Amino acid sequence: MISPRQFFTEKLLEWNRETNTRNMPWKGEKNPYRIWLSEIILQQTRVEQGWPYYERFIQHYPTVKKLAAAPDEEVFRLWQGLGYYARCKNMLAAAREITATYQGKFPDQYEQIKALKGIGSYTAAAIASFAFNLPYAVLDGNVFRVLSRYFGIETPIDSTAGKKQFGTLAQELLPQSLSAEYNQSIMDFGAVVCKPQQPLCGECVLRKKCVALHEQLVPHLPVKTKKLLIxxxxxxxxxxxxxxxxxxxxxxxxxxxxxxxxxxxxxxxxxxxxxxxxxxxxxxxxxxxxxxxxxxxxxxxxxxxxxxxxxxxxxxxxxxxxxxxxxxxxxxxxxxxxxxxxxxxxxxxxxxxxxxx
DNA sequence: AAGTCGGGGAC
DNA sequence: GTCCCAGACTT
Structure with missing residues (x-):
């Protein structure tokens, strides 16, 4: 009998190879600068919204050195309208750090990557896995949602305990030699099938072993605690x-x-x-x-x-x-x-x- | 540990 | 109106 964890990983990879049709300009990209740029732009941002910004930045700044040499105001003009403007400031600082400290060559170790401004655990794992095939599992909104539903985990994802629990689980599930492919699979799956609203449970390849589906918890997962005050x-x-x-x-x-x-x-x-x-x-x-x-x-x-x-x-x-x-x-x-x-x-x-x- | 940082799309 | 998006940083 195949374990729920093994079933999860195998079905996910299979879905990615056979069914996933999601397409994005940076998909399959191995250039760490381009991967980094796309990840910064897409933090808390929908793919459709960030896509044209990514294209514009690549056109204006094809290399990290070009970006590092650009005037602040010019870069902020390109970022205008995208929101979360601290990302832009941190991105510029990181580009200049990479240019000054690493001679424009993007660092290839997780700790060095994560030490750069604006790069947290998610973005560091994304760059490390996509660009360098390092075995770090990404943990973003998609991953939280897919894991909480499939395994029926009700720990709030915005709590310290939740981040630790989901982070550990995500890392344990990662097939070490397929980190790039697996990370891409689980995020696409969360965006296309295991969506926040009206997920496609009827055609889900994980449905046989999905705890949330069997216990009718899908609409209630993942759990969040913080409420917004406007x-x-x-x-x-x-x-x-x-x-x-x-x-x-x-x-x-x-x-x-x-x-x-x-x-x-x-x-x-x-x-x-x-x-x-x-x-x-x-x-x-x-x-x-x-x-x-x-x-x-x-x-x-x-x-x-x-x-x-x-x-x-x-x-x-x-x-x-x-x-x-x-x-x-x-x-x-x-x-x-x-x-x-x-x-x-x-x-x-x-x-x-x-x-x- | 809790607050804060934009803008937009789907419902 | 609500939720949330390839999260990170500050207090």
């Missing part, structure tokens, strides 16, 4: 025009959108308008006594983030003298396409055809 925030953006220039700054606080740019921000606890902003004295510390003229006020914009709902509006004003606004700099409006902005701002800009009112 805050509402209200951003009032002043588009302060001086001649052909406008004020912007780079966000640096420990907050969302680090390293992206924005216009003059007044955050309020609730919905506000220009009259309320003036009477509350919120504008004084920014413009001082500089007289200004209100040109136009935009419709409200809403953007849903994982932990926050951002309500924003854009207020266009003109000044005849250029005040010193702390933290902000004047740049030509025509140069705005050289800077990376958050989605809510690019959406606003595009809705106005870059006319800024």
């Amino acid at each position: 805050k509402k925030r209200y951003f009032n953006y002043l588009l302060v025009h001086y001649k052909e220039d406008i004020y912007i700054r780079k966000r640096t606080d420990s907050d969302i959108w680090q390293n992206l740019h924005e216009f003059v921000l007044i955050e309020t606890a609730g919905p506000s308008d220009i009259t309320a902003l003036q009477s509350s004295g919120a504008i004084d510390p920014i413009l001082g006594k500089t007289p200004f003229e209100i040109d136009r006020v935009s419709a409200p914009f809403k953007q849903q983030l994982t932990h926050q709902t951002i309500h924003s509006q854009f207020i266009s004003i003109t000044v005849k003298k250029a005040p010193a606004i702390p933290g902000y700099t004047l740049v030509p409006r025509s140069s705005l396409n050289n800077y990376a902005f958050p989605k809510t701002i690019t959406t606003f800009l595009e809705s106005n055809h870059l006319q800024l009112f």
